[in-house]
Amino acid sequence: MRFWILISIVAISGLSQGMLLPLLSMLLEKHGVSSSLNGMHATALYIGVLLISPFLEKPLRQYGYRPMIILGGFIVILSLALFPAFHSFWFWFFLRLCIGIGDHMLHFATQTWITDFSPAQRRGRNLSLYGLSFGIGFSVGPLLASLIQFKESLPFLLSSLLSLIGWCCVFFLPNERPKENEQPSLAHTFDRFVHAWKYAWVALLLPFTYGFLEAAIHAIFPVYALREHIVIEHVAFILPAFSLGGIIFQLPLGLLSDRLERKRVIAGALLIGSVSFLGAYFFHRSPFGLAACFFIAGMFVGSLFSLGITYMADLLPKQLLPAGNLLCGMLYSIGSMIGPFVNGFAIEYGTNNFFFTISSILFLSFFLLLWNREKKVIHL
Structure with missing residues (x-):
């Protein structure tokens, strides 16, 4: 149950990322943003990953996997829901950066948890399913983005709702922590x-x-x-x-x-x-x-x-x-x-x-x- 809940969360995360890339590109183009600025906007996700990375290991060891997944998922859900609130280049840039932070917290905790509990003889199988779930979600994401033709806010809200459903499942998981290292170096x-x-x-x-x-x-x-x-x-x-x-x-x-x-x-x-x-x-x-x-x-x-x-x-x-x-x-x-x-x-x-x-x-x-x-x- 633990494994399948984790990869389901990763699939929903892939769906959100696969939706955001084409959706925000289309909306920024529609609002008259140049292609160079449009491309720069897409880097916000990766900037968020690099900014938060040095600060994640200590809280993961202190509080465990589940709290980090819950916090990261909450950041993603809130950011997705706020996109329709304001049509602002820099506000959207900030939200995309927040999604990079939240998604990285979620992925870091889930993939570390899976590598921790997977025995060596099943590690390739488990992590390939991890990658497969993200890939399928990412591939389906553009279909979600196409819902923009009905209402501009619909893809954001639906993605936020799906993320909320996956996020609620995390509360059923027992919390665990990585193995502690006793070497001070x-x-x-x-x-x-x-x-x-x-x-x-x-x-x-x-x-x-x-x-x-x-x-x-x-x-x-x-x-x-x-x-x-x-x-x-x-x-x-x-x-x-x-x-x-x-x-x-x-x-x-x-x-x-x-x-x-x-x-x-x-x-x-x-x-x-x-x-x-x-x-x-x-x-x-x-x-x-x-x-x-x-x-x-x-x-x-x-x-x-x-x-x-x-x-x-x-x-x-x-x-x-x-x-x-x-x-x-x-x-x-x-x-x-x-x-x-x-x-x-x-x-x-x-x-x-x-x-x-x-x-x-x-x-x-x-x-x-x-x-x-x-x-x-x-x-x-």
Whole structure:
């Protein structure tokens, strides 16, 4: 019951995030906001994640998982409900930043709780279901945003109501706390970050890579498509192919990582992802070829966030899991902010196909790093 309530909350969170991205973009465009300011507005979510991250570990250890989920969920519910109150660029920016804070509190607590109670032989399965629930919710979000045609406030209020229902379920869960670390050298969050990075840096780079790729695909590929004269109808089925591949193969890849050596499963996924984007480079003039390459890439690298958390949990002792999970969220946000900028810069000052080249080189580099890495023995 605990596990299914947690992933249901994550699915509703994904629904809210998937709704907000297109909905606020459309509303800001409708209110005459420039595209550059519109893009800057979207970074508020990730700024909120980075601002709150250093302050979460101590209260999680002191008060436990449930209070942090309750507080984070309350911030999200209240922020969603307040969007229709004022049509102000900066007020909406503040609310989006608050949702980034609340969502990160919720995700940090839920994924740390799941990695804490999941046995090693089921960790890949549990975290793949975690990623799958968020992915499905995120994919359904734009459908909720389409309700704007009936009433502008309807998507916000409905999303807030769904979040409230999930939030109420949390009160039925018993509270638990992370394992305490008795070593004084790890008393401060910064020290824990250093130790977590030292022993699990390869795993921690996987959420960064996923954030870099996901944000670049959704933000820059439409620009690439316009420059390559790909019609909108083709873009409409090429873009979802990546997400669909990730949703379909998330659980099988997680189960496979439980049965085989996790490092080699992830390395294989990175290699296939690199080859898929290399294939997209050669099939860039074929919409169906691009869709096939995106689908295959999504099958194998669309699970990098959940696989990264799983592998991180394999490498770290339980007392470092909160710090490791915080770093996963922070690096995902940094990757999501950097990805569109780097790929946009490459298209602007290079060639359009640099979009695929950068992704292919990135995955190949991490494949080589992961394949040649030996596990370190941790002495705390």
